[in-house]
Amino acid sequence: SAVISQKPSRDICQRGTSLTIQCQVDSQVTMMFWYRQQPGQSLTLIATANQGSEATYESGFVIDKFPISRPNLTFSTLTVSNMSPEDSSIYLCSVEAAYEQYFGPGTRLTVT
Amino acid sequence: QKEVEQDPGPLSVPEGAIVSLNCTYSNSAFQYFMWYRQYSRKGPELLMYTYSSGNKEDGRFTAQVDKSSKYISLFIRDSQPSDSATYLCAMRGNFGNEKLTFGTGTRLTIIP
Numbered sequence: 001s002a003v004i005s006q007k008p009s010r011d012i013c014q015r016g017t018s019l020t021i022q023c024q025v026d027s028q029v030t031m032m033f034w035y036r037q038q039p040g041q042s043l044t045l046i047a048t049a050n051q052g053s054e055a056t057y058e059s060g061f062v063i064d065k066f067p068i069s070r071p072n073l074t075f076s077t078l079t080v081s082n083m084s085p086e087d088s089s090i091y092l093c094s095v096e097a098a099y100e101q102y103f104g105p106g107t108r109l110t111v112t
Numbered sequence: 113q114k115e116v117e118q119d120p121g122p123l124s125v126p127e128g129a130i131v132s133l134n135c136t137y138s139n140s141a142f143q144y145f146m147w148y149r150q151y152s153r154k155g156p157e158l159l160m161y162t163y164s165s166g167n168k169e170d171g172r173f174t175a176q177v178d179k180s181s182k183y184i185s186l187f188i189r190d191s192q193p194s195d196s197a198t199y200l201c202a203m204r205g206n207f208g209n210e211k212l213t214f215g216t217g218t219r220l221t222i223i224p
Binding site for chain 1: 120154157161
């Protein structure tokens with residue numbers, strides 16, 4: 001298994017600002033994933049981050065809005081840029097280990 | 113039509129009852145099927161993982177996959193109040209570059 005921590009656990013931000021979410025894993029993993037979870041909706045994959053290469057974004061998500069860093073095999077950040085109230089959501093970091101996918105506790109973001 | 117359909121509930125049952133949670137899907141390429149449990153304000157936790165058709169049992173939990181009907185189920189026997197959570201089904205075709213597709217989750221409450 002993999003143990004994942006995220007910071008911050010929650011935040012309230014002003015419209016137009018940016019927030020960087022950190023994800024730390026207790027073991028080295030090749031792929032890290034960032035998801036968004038909105039009330040009443042499925043988990044939506046934002047992007048996949050491999051160490052040493054650019055993140056791969058899903059349809060509807062762009063690097064300018066959600067820049068991702070992956071400096072090593074245990075850490076990644078997701079930035080939510082120029083935020084609007086529509087970005088209010090839970091953001092989840094996830095990793096794949098031994099053919100199973102694990103999730104962090106999430107970052108609950110509210111944009112006012 | 114969504115690729116994965118899951119009744120969002122809410123579902124309330126008395127303690128000790130057998131709970132049945134279900135998902136249907138449309139993509140016949142899906143081969144790996146997962147159930148996640150998500151407590152309030154926590155990240156999803158992998159509960160059961162099944163490959164292809166058949167049953168898998170783990171304690172009070174049984175996962176069933178019927179690929180011919182494109183239907184998966186999670187049964188919880190002797191349900192406990194601690195089972196109260198949102199249950200998400202997830203599935204994928206192959207490991208590697210293929211992403212998980214999630215249902216919207218079923219909110220379950222076990223009444224003492």
